[in-house]
Amino acid sequence: MISRGQYYLLTVNYTLGTTLFVTINAMIGEAGPDAWMMPLWAGITGMLAALIWIALLRSAPGRSPVEIARDAWGPAAGAVVGILYLAVFCVTAAWALRNLSDFMNMTIMPRTPPSMFHIMFLFVAGYAVAQGSETVGRLNAVATPFLAGPFWISLALATADWDWERLEPAFRDPWAIFRFPSHLGFPFLEAFAMTMLWPKVRSGAAGALVLGIASAALSISLVVFMVTGLLGPERAARINYPIYTVVQEVEFGKALVNIHSVLTVILITLIFVKLLVLLYAACETISQLFRTSSRWPHLLALGILISAGAVSIYENPIQNRILNNRYTFIYDGFYAVLIPALLLATVRLRRALAGRSRRR
Amino acid sequence: MRMWLLYLVLAPLIVLQAAWLIYRKKFRDTAVFLAISLAGFALWAGIAYGRPIILNAAIGRIIEAAKALAFF
Numbered sequence: 156m157i158s159r160g161q162y163y164l165l166t167v168n169y170t171l172g173t174t175l176f177v178t179i180n181a182m183i184g185e186a187g188p189d190a191w192m193m194p195l196w197a198g199i200t201g202m203l204a205a206l207i208w209i210a211l212l213r214s215a216p217g218r219s220p221v222e223i224a225r226d227a228w229g230p231a232a233g234a235v236v237g238i239l240y241l242a243v244f245c246v247t248a249a250w251a252l253r254n255l256s257d258f259m260n261m262t263i264m265p266r267t268p269p270s271m272f273h274i275m276f277l278f279v280a281g282y283a284v285a286q287g288s289e290t291v292g293r294l295n296a297v298a299t300p301f302l303a304g305p306f307w308i309s310l311a312l313a314t315a316d317w318d319w320e321r322l323e324p325a326f327r328d329p330w331a332i333f334r335f336p337s338h339l340g341f342p343f344l345e346a347f348a349m350t351m352l353w354p355k356v357r358s359g360a361a362g363a364l365v366l367g368i369a370s371a372a373l374s375i376s377l378v379v380f381m382v383t384g385l386l387g388p389e390r391a392a393r394i395n396y397p398i399y400t401v402v403q404e405v406e407f408g409k410a411l412v413n414i415h416s417v418l419t420v421i422l423i424t425l426i427f428v429k430l431l432v433l434l435y436a437a438c439e440t441i442s443q444l445f446r447t448s449s450r451w452p453h454l455l456a457l458g459i460l461i462s463a464g465a466v467s468i469y470e471n472p473i474q475n476r477i478l479n480n481r482y483t484f485i486y487d488g489f490y491a492v493l494i495p496a497l498l499l500a501t502v503r504l505r506r507a508l509a510g511r512s513r514r515r
Numbered sequence: 516m517r518m519w520l521l522y523l524v525l526a527p528l529i530v531l532q533a534a535w536l537i538y539r540k541k542f543r544d545t546a547v548f549l550a551i552s553l554a555g556f557a558l559w560a561g562i563a564y565g566r567p568i569i570l571n572a573a574i575g576r577i578i579e580a581a582k583a584l585a586f587f
């Protein structure tokens with residue numbers, strides 16, 4: 156079992172995960188100086204979706220969405236939903252790993268084969284997941300202060316180049332998110348994977364989940380605001396990893412000149428946390444769906460599948476961005492909003508019908 | 516060459532693990548393990564042949580097909 160605080164920290168770090176790598180420049184390119192408002196609207200959408208998940212999970216205490224689907228829709232349809240969720244968790248994990256290897260290859264380790272990163276991360280994450288939810292929760296809780304502190308200090312050190320004029324004209328395009336709905340899907344609807352950990356939380360998981368999404372939305376918004384103020388919208392939109400560039404330009408005396416390497420460690424640890432949650436969710440889905448008795452063999456199978464998926468998830472970052480813009484909202488909305496909403500409606504309808512037949 | 520490397524690395528891993536699960540009489544686990552790991556092997560085979568299944572594009576195609584069906 157994990158505590159409410161651990162669940163909250165897991166939600167924050169899971170949601171931040173790859174977001175700081177892949178969406179900052181896209182958001183700034185799309186909304187200009189008002190890009191910092193996009194994560195706030197997307198966060199509100201994520202919180203509204205989380206209310207559906209909470210209502211669903213509260214309707215069957217101690218059960219995960221995969222088990223609720225089997226109870227509500229029967230073994231066959233429940234198995235289909237379970238396999239769909241397993242595929243979603245694997246694809247999202249592959250996506251996270253590929254984002255990580257792209258970042259590492261483009262910044263500090265250009266000659267290392269991408270699969271090396273994928274396999275090493277999967278190996279360590281697999282070991283942590285095999286130890287159970289307590290290890291996942293504790294590991295993240297121990298790592299978080301070492302991530303949050305240096306991250307915000309690095310960004311604060313960069314504010315020497317701050318210019319308010321870069322954020323002007325302000326409030327010209329506050330509703331840009333509705334022209335680019337992909338940001339409504341990624342990353343906040345992906346927090347659906349956190350529901351697989353829900354049955355392992357002692358108490359107060361609902362508040363931790365909603366607050367975690369809200370904290371992540373505020374953090375991303377603040378990062379976008381700072382990157383815009385430090386680089387300007389035109390420059391930030393053209394750089395692949397604007398946070399890395401911001402921190403790369405910081406020099407603190409003559410001793411601390413490689414602060415960007417600290418940021419690299421923070422970003423890859425955040426991705427590791429995301430991978431950890433997704434691998435745990437996939438492993439739990441297998442065990443609940445097929446009632447398996449062992450864990451390691453399935454982690455090995457997942458490792459083979461996800462490491463292959465990470466190589467073939469997309470051909471190049473441009474194709475990834477085009478397909479993301481076109482399909483992410485539909486894709487995320489389908490598994491994180493539509494299916495949970497239908498499940499909730501079925502559970503409520505069944506209860507109402509059972510109550511009526513009992514009264515007769 | 517790449518295909519041989521794939522067989523050399525992945526085939527023993529999958530076969531030995533499956534054999535161990537069968538030896539321990541965990542038949543359900545064996546079936547699940549083989550299903551997932553062979554799906555992974557198929558993806559790796561596509562990569563080794565130079566014809567990878569691009570998952571992102573495949574998801575896009577499924578969504579387009581669903582949209583076409585939904586709107587006739």
